[in-house]
Amino acid sequence: MYKILQRIDEIKAMAIVRTDSIERACEIADGLIKGGVPIMEISFTLSNANDVIKALRERYKDTLLVGAGTVLDSETARLAILAGAQFIIAPNLSLDVAKTCNRYRIPYMPGCTSITEAITGLEAGASMIKAFPISNFYGPDLISVFKTPIPYMPILASGGVTLDEIPVWIKKGADCLGFGGLLTKGTSKDIAENAKAIRNKMDETMKEGRK
Structure with missing residues (x-):
């Protein structure tokens, strides 16, 4: 678990992916890896999310971090984890999902x-x-x-973040940012270019913060 969280903390960005095509998921993954943002959340709004996660894990192994998103209950969490999901994200808080993730040592x-x-x-x-x-x-x-009241709270901000707004989110204290269209639309080359731009903006912001 520690290594997964450490990698997320270092990269500070992930792609929010909604596709039922393994081929398209791999195209996105190739672009993310080339661009320096090798983290994907596969949404369980799609019926074959398990198959997509399993295929990505088998193909990319440790080159890519693959998690499951929109996980609303413990049954779905367990299915995702058994398929190879390395982290679990949800739009809601479920104590049952928390127990399942703790049991399997999954963030x-x-x-x-x-x-x-x-x-x-x-x-x-x-x-x-x-x-x-x-x-x-x-x-x-x-x-x-x-x-402000809980400075140690690690926060993922997902949705609506633009390239120009990255410095604001990071300086306010966001620990990781989730991106939809920027990291999921277009060709693999387009995604790689956007990922590289996000990575550069992240690095510039972190460098400024250390001055």
Whole structure:
């Protein structure tokens, strides 16, 4: 678990992928790896997400981190983990999912709307809190709302983040950013270029922060 979280902390970005095509998932993965953002969340809004995760894990092994998204219950969490998912993300907090992830030593990132909900998630063993869905409405300022009283809370901000806004989100305290269209649309080459731009913006921001 530690190595997975360490890698997420280092890269600080992931692709939010919704595709039922293994071929397309591999095209996206190739672009992400070339661009320096080798982390994917495969959404369980699709019926064959398990097959996609399994295929990606078998093909890319340790070159790519593959997680499962939109995991609403413990049954789905277990299926995803057995398929090879290396982390679990959800739009909601489920104590049953937290127990399953803890049992298998898999990082869990539940969606939380309030400080109370987020603290409950951390107490249940969540590795990171997904600020959702209010991050879409309040933007980067939400990170400060969470981190002012609880500065040690690891936060994933997913949805609505643009390339130009990356420095704002990171400086506010976001530990990882999830990207949809920028890292999932177009050719493998397009995705690689966008991933590289995100990676460069992340590196520049972190460098500025150390000055």
